[in-house]
Amino acid sequence: MNRYKLLNIAKTYFKSVFYSILPKRTVPLWTHLWVTRRCNLRCKYCYVSHEKYPEMNTIELKKAIKHIKEKLHCSFIALMGGEPTIRKDLPEIIQYMTDLNITSFLTTNGTLLDERKIFQLCESDVDFIELSLDGMSPSPISEKTGQNLMNILEILIKYTKTYDVGLSINMVITKQNYKELYELIRLVSGEPISITTGLYIPDLQDEKNILDDPFAFISSEDLINLDGFVNRIINLKNKGAFLAMDDSYYKKWVPFMRELLKRPPQKPKKLWKCKAGKNFLEIDCDGRIRYCSYLNQLVDEDLTIIDLDLSYYHQLGSRFKNMLKRCNNRCLSNCFYQVSLIKNHPFKFADEFVFKHAMPFVYELFDREKTSEKMALKNEWRKKFNY
Template identity: 25%
Template structure:
């Protein structure tokens, strides 16, 4: 791929954001009201709901183990019965609590409850400024509901980040989407390349931009980051050099599924069974970090890093069919 090299400056190869200490991505429910054409998560009935005290205890266990950030995902978190109580309790423990949502279920009541629970940030999915394009990807009628949800979050002064994939229908005009989000008074917009798993793989021809455009898109995003008043950020649209970080999975980032089982990486967990046999409703978070699957993943990643350098093992698995390989997208 051709393009101007942007120095990594300790740029993480991870497909997810990291934190200063430990970040947990908690898929609190598999239930979802949409069937997005690029989603990696299979929407299905969630595991049996635990008593609320078990969720509180799990948060306590995470905080004691050094977790500083918990990102609530799904499915659709707004369908989770204990959502607002869980956010409120996490904040009282001193955790940073964020949440991802498709935005379609947000209303006056839920936006106000998120504000009252003191949630730090809400990430709303919006993939186009044109109704028909967004609705094609996420379902008829979703655009207007999502826009209304964003406006309600801003009405109640909730920090709102727009999460957008770079796809065939927006990659040539990303600035228009940035400007649209700025007019909505969103606080931030973050872009990510779609990942070839789940529905995105099934709909590859309709979703993915040409891979030869990857670095050119990165250059455009960097220009937007520097020129726009709204905060513009992105994952992985750069070359990595020797200063790039290694994979944080299994050290600084963990994924927890609806059953409470832990994996070192959400994306790899869609392809491989890396989950602990035990779960956070039965054992302390710190003890689960010593599980064989977690430790074995770290050993594999360390060997991969020693031979192939910085990169994302999930991307390696997706594109090369094996973790133990060179990151194929950006690593020179």
């Protein structure tokens, strides 16, 4: 990410926010584009169905990406899965996004990455890479743990710093791993790495066994521990830890779980307002539109991204509104919450995550000596990988 692209990202961000404020000009601030449902792991909390599913080929994906940019005016696209790095054409797809001035986000479990693949992703000019890492200790619920991922993280840090690629870690917080977040914060301290967290939510379709879920914060003691954890991570944020979720998100964890766990079951109170379908667009790997990543439900069986223009997008608002009445109060997705925060408090978001944390690393882009050092490293790696 060079200085010119960085300025373009800032311009795109504020332009998207401006459009989202105008009722008749609402555009998606953010698009999740699933490039595959295939995955090499089977984490027990994962909501993605791993059944065989048709995927857009390279040409179809490029058409979808171009349509999102030109017809829906969305310039922030996250490549999701499944595990996106399963696709061999991923660097080509990212390079195409770069050519269209689209800000690219890649989410990966990291287990298929090696130094060559990381080099290829950085050479394609990916803007942000998010590594899913649920702790250092083995876990019965997640395969995204352990020393191997820590080794991959070291390589990612080396390459992303040289190529000016944003790097973040996402951790799903459970009753069994929450204390490991402290160690993760310590390990990445001083590095330009943000940490996002999501709260593990028990299977709400299984009401009978929800109270027996060993990974959810269920009992009164669990909730006391969770409350103490929330207070501590907010304190760590105030001391400089780069935790990229707003305090308001963490403060909703305990009230949210209390609402879900009321017995007999009651309709939980809505603690936040989701922007799915208004400022957040979800596209499956076959090109069809879904309500969100958590709901395995299509907006329309025959509707694909190529059929969607802004006029039609606005017409879908009532469908999303009806769906949100049924699901918003039972969900606390960190992705959707973040987009809602951007929409409702755009300048607060910019101040919190750009000026407080990112600016020291932005200054490096204008340091000629460091720029020369980075260029020398890039040339060295290009020779190494015969690029």
